Amino acid sequence: MRVLYHHALNPGSRKVRLALAEKGLEFELKAEQVWERRQAFLRLNPAGEVPVLIEEDGTVVPGDGVITEYLDEIYPERQLLGETALDRVEVRRLTNWFDRKFAREVSEPLLEEKLLKRLARSGSADSQAIRAANHNIHHHLEYLAWLAERRNWLAGESLSLADLAAAAHLSCVDYLGHVPWDNHPVARDWYARIKSRPIMRALLSDSVPGVPAPAHYADLDF
């Protein structure tokens, strides 16, 4: 069986879980506490980061961006990057928007301060970093709404990796209770559409010991 080393609230891991589900590929999850820097895991990925995909033949594919490019090459029946080179420019641009810009400005500081410091027992939360992320998320939800008003899905007519990346990051932040949905109805409509898809079910039933999700997290009518 295909194996995915992951962490429940790691956005890159969630993006790959959604990509595998959307492609109909079966896999087994193995939770990795990356901060323990386990030697056997470092041999799979010297960068020491999740996700890492292990194919049934033993092929090791480390890193969310590497995995999603690999999956579209090897299992092209359901293309997540788009059909043409220009489609792929737009899908990759928006995927990077969430994986780099949204990550840097919103999800990474929130996950670091509210979750990882607690799990790895490494210091107390920086309230200034949390306030900055709470401020920055409004700009991103406005941009998401701007896209969702002009297109069926974020990068065009079809659901693509850009939607999966956005859902991966936003669902992590939502688990921490930091998405101001009430101020952003168009972004909420987009999230409600993706949230109701079967590919999201596993993510919505995730739970991290000691860090309970808010009641609305798994609610399709949030």
Add this chain to the structure above:
Amino acid sequence: MRVLYHHALNPGSRKVRLALAEKGLEFELKAEQVWERRQAFLRLNPAGEVPVLIEEDGTVVPGDGVITEYLDEIYPERQLLGETALDRVEVRRLTNWFDRKFAREVSEPLLEEKLLKRLARSGSADSQAIRAANHNIHHHLEYLAWLAERRNWLAGESLSLADLAAAAHLSCVDYLGHVPWDNHPVARDWYARIKSRPIMRALLSDSVPGVPAPAHYADLDF
């Protein structure tokens, strides 16, 4: 003529310049001061970041990772990502190593503290961040040497995007005088090999007003 919006000491811009040169594609450089947040530039790339490639037909390709994937698709004669899906896993893994891990731990803090704060006149340098980066670079040069001792180029037998990413980041840090070459002879040998290639010439003659490069920066016998 093809146009590349760039900044002389932005590693992503340098990686794309090397990729275009390696593929033999002509282009004109336009320097963009991204901190000025020029409206016409934000319309090309809402993320407000360099590099952005404009093809002769007007196609806009924003972001270094998006551009290098696009270039290998559209101009496949000289493949920089590798010939097989497994080659591409390794090339993308190591490219991400430099663009994400090396960037976060070494080049981004050094460029931010020693260059961008000065150019954008936004505060004084954080000496603790500089010390951390000076410490971290040793680990990366050791990993680079480990790879270079086992392979002809970083990701395998051929020069690939992984070498261009590494050269892009290291040449920026070298411009700032922060690569401890004397302690890392194997990494220096690899850099001497790529430094002597014609594709590096334009980068080695870059100069940023008010921030002169050290004498060894452009020297092939450093």
